[in-house]
Amino acid sequence: MFACLHGSGNLTALGFEFSPVVEQTAPDTVTLDASGLDRLWGFPQDVAAAIARRASEIRMKVNIALAANPDSAICAARGFAGVSIIPQGDEAKFLGPLPLSWLAPSPELLETLERWGIRRFRDLAALPPLGIAERLGPEGLRLRELARGEAERKLVPLEPPLEFEDQIELEYPVELLEPLAFLLARLLNGLAARLATRALATDELRLRLQLENRATHERTLRLPVPSLDTKALLKLWQLDLAAHPPEAPIVRVWMGMNPVKPRAAQGGLFVPLAPEPVKLELTLARIQAIIGEDRVGSPELVDTHRPGAWGLTNLSQGAGVPSWGPAPRGQIRQSPNFALRVFRPPRAARVALASGQPGFIAADGIRGQVLELAGPWRTSGDWWTSNPWARDEWDIALSDGALYRIYCEPRGWFVEGSYD
Amino acid sequence: MGAAALKQQFESMLGGHLDWQSRPMPELVPSGISGIELPRGCLTEIIGPASSGRTSLLVSILAAATAREEVCALVDAEDSFDPVSAAAAGVCLPRLLWVRCSHNAEHALKAADLLIQGGGFGLVAMDLGDTPPNAARRISLTSWFRLRRGVEHTPTVLLTVARQSNAKTCASLVLECAPERVVWSGTRGTSQLLRGMRVRAASTERSKTCSPVFTVVAI
Numbered sequence: 013m014f015a016c017l018h019g020s021g022n023l024t025a026l027g028f029e030f031s032p033v034v035e036q037t038a039p040d041t042v043t044l045d046a047s048g049l050d051r052l053w054g055f056p057q058d059v060a061a062a063i064a065r066r067a068s069e070i071r072m073k074v075n076i077a078l079a080a081n082p083d084s085a086i087c088a089a090r091g092f093a094g095v096s097i098i099p100q101g102d103e104a105k106f107l108g109p110l111p112l113s114w115l116a117p118s119p120e121l122l123e124t125l126e127r128w129g130i131r132r133f134r135d136l137a138a139l140p141p142l143g144i145a146e147r148l149g150p151e152g153l154r155l156r157e158l159a160r161g162e163a164e165r166k167l168v169p170l171e172p173p174l175e176f177e178d179q180i181e182l183e184y185p186v187e188l189l190e191p192l193a194f195l196l197a198r199l200l201n202g203l204a205a206r207l208a209t210r211a212l213a214t215d216e217l218r219l220r221l222q223l224e225n226r227a228t229h230e231r232t233l234r235l236p237v238p239s240l241d242t243k244a245l246l247k248l249w250q251l252d253l254a255a256h257p258p259e260a261p262i263v264r265v266w267m268g269m270n271p272v273k274p275r276a277a278q279g280g281l282f283v284p285l286a287p288e289p290v291k292l293e294l295t296l297a298r299i300q301a302i303i304g305e306d307r308v309g310s311p312e313l314v315d316t317h318r319p320g321a322w323g324l325t326n327l328s329q330g331a332g333v334p335s336w337g338p339a340p341r342g343q344i345r346q347s348p349n350f351a352l353r354v355f356r357p358p359r360a361a362r363v364a365l366a367s368g369q370p371g372f373i374a375a376d377g378i379r380g381q382v383l384e385l386a387g388p389w390r391t392s393g394d395w396w397t398s399n400p401w402a403r404d405e406w407d408i409a410l411s412d413g414a415l416y417r418i419y420c421e422p423r424g425w426f427v428e429g430s431y432d
Numbered sequence: 433m434g435a436a437a438l439k440q441q442f443e444s445m446l447g448g449h450l451d452w453q454s455r456p457m458p459e460l461v462p463s464g465i466s467g468i469e470l471p472r473g474c475l476t477e478i479i480g481p482a483s484s485g486r487t488s489l490l491v492s493i494l495a496a497a498t499a500r501e502e503v504c505a506l507v508d509a510e511d512s513f514d515p516v517s518a519a520a521a522g523v524c525l526p527r528l529l530w531v532r533c534s535h536n537a538e539h540a541l542k543a544a545d546l547l548i549q550g551g552g553f554g555l556v557a558m559d560l561g562d563t564p565p566n567a568a569r570r571i572s573l574t575s576w577f578r579l580r581r582g583v584e585h586t587p588t589v590l591l592t593v594a595r596q597s598n599a600k601t602c603a604s605l606v607l608e609c610a611p612e613r614v615v616w617s618g619t620r621g622t623s624q625l626l627r628g629m630r631v632r633a634a635s636t637e638r639s640k641t642c643s644p645v646f647t648v649v650a651i
Contacts, residue, residue: 284501285587287552295550299531299543307532311515311525322515324530348465348492348646349521350628353512353561369621384616386624407626409614414483429514432487432561
């Protein structure tokens with residue numbers, strides 16, 4: 013027995029309340045396998061009444077039809093208002109008055125049938141199958157089967173959304189991270205096993221800690237590539253929680269994983285070296301725990317002429333693939349370029365001028381007479397913003413043999429770095 | 433039967449001298465400068481005073497390694513790396529992991545150790561170039577041994593840049609940079625330009641000694 017719900021609202025949720033096998037036939041139509049519901053409610057009319065009652069409780073206006081095959085139920089639900097129950101074997105008689113347009117034939121076929129004077133289900137059902145097959149082909153035969161209520165097919169069940177979440181309610185609050193690690197391991201292992209049974213992995217983990225002071229501590233862990241390495245994930249959580257500890261004891265732990273397909277990569281003998289992504293993530297987390305979060309990454313140039321402008325990108329941002337792309341070819345120079353060692357922050361300097369040019373310089377760790385110099389190189393920018401810059405740069409050689417880049421700006425003289 | 437007799441028997445059966453005790457030579461990778469090659473799985477030191485061309489050599493090595501599509505890591509103890517001049521020198525920045533240790537040599541050592549243990553890097557460079565010699569000398573020889581052991585039998589090149597040699601016997605190769613001549617052009621006060629510097633890199637290792645000379649040019 014099949015039931016069809018036709019109307020508006022969240023029909024899928026209503027269908028799942030009565031059956032695990034629900035087909036989303038159309039945006040406004042849902043068909044469900046109602047086999048076995050008679051054991052709960054009795055006769056088909058009682059099943060239909062139960063569905064109608066539930067629909068009215070949640071303020072949904074739906075047409076309900078029960079039939080022995082899904083297509084008859086769909087036609088009845090679309091064609092008749094209220095509750096329709098089609099007895100088995102009487103489908104053709106029950107559906108007979110419905111117009112043929114409910115079967116949604118092709119426009120050419122509908123026009124042909126119109127010309128023949130066939131406008132209702134019963135007219136088409138009465139035609140001989142051989143004649144229909146000769147004149148209208150397979151589509152005509154299928155329409156005749158639908159009109160007679162004889163079409164048999166299996167439902168295409170709607171998969172409920174996969175949710176990989178779990179939580180543990182604690183009997184007493186946990187104050188230390190070490191006992192919390194055991195709970196996290198339990199959640200991780202359970203969720204990873206559930207993902208593994210479906211051949212899935214995760215690229216994002218969410219942790220929600222309910223605290224004793226009724227606050228919530230939420231953390232999210234994003235992985236560069238999908239993984240199910242529970243040991244690495246646990247270590248990542250430990251490092252993350254050590255860096256961002258909750259402010260009160262924990263009374264409930266909730267964890268969710270985002271299911272994704274695992275990455276399949278073919279290794280090669282001649283593939284250049286690259287760190288394994290999850291291992292690299294763990295290494296970076298460990299380094300960040302030592303030196304700070306914003307101090308590790310891949311340097312990137314910023315589209316500006318402002319001196320010392322650069323950024324750090326997170327190596328984990330590549331979704332599913334390592335963030336390093338192919339190296340640009342042909343950029344190796346015959347002679348290496350002069351590299352600059354930058355002083356961060358720039359060292360304030362006292363400069364004695366001779367004929368308008370630096371003659372002597374003294375800064376932290378730097379002191380000497382200027383033997384050679386080149387400059388000034390005058391640059392400025394961002395004068396149209398609230399943060400303009402302007403400076404005169406000099407390349408100087410000191411008496412100690414070192415080469416420096418110094419600059420003068422409205423705040424004074426500074427040593428930017430040394431050429432090395 | 434003694435080991436010597438067994439060895440002699442094997443050699444007579446195989447028909448030649450059986451060299452089973454000597455270590456194979458490490459694979460050498462180009463540094464981007466002719467005459468200088470770096471051994472994989474070994475610790476290499478680049479030493480020299482300020483403005484001696486050691487950072488230019490380091491950047492050239494990084495450029496060559498990233499051009500081979502290897503992923504490199506730079507542990508910057510003094511936060512002195514300049515991405516702009518490195519990019520101009522040919523370093524593929526997306527393939528470079530920059531660890532800024534904010535003037536802490538101990539943190540740099542720990543970070544380098546973690547990166548080596550993590551594996552997968554073609555080059556791990558530790559820049560102690562501006563670290564005061566006293567602080568660099570405080571790194572124990574045991575730590576250098578640990579780093580050398582970590583990188584042994586791996587395809588990673590471990591490189592340090594410092595003012596003086598700190599790793600002592602742990603380093604398989606020491607490249608000592610010394611400036612020979614700074615090249616200026618034009619007339620002082622009017623059109624003088626810093627054109628580059630001629631650098632002599634004296635390399636010392638157990639088997640050979642060579643002193644290639646290279647010239648760094650201004651950007």
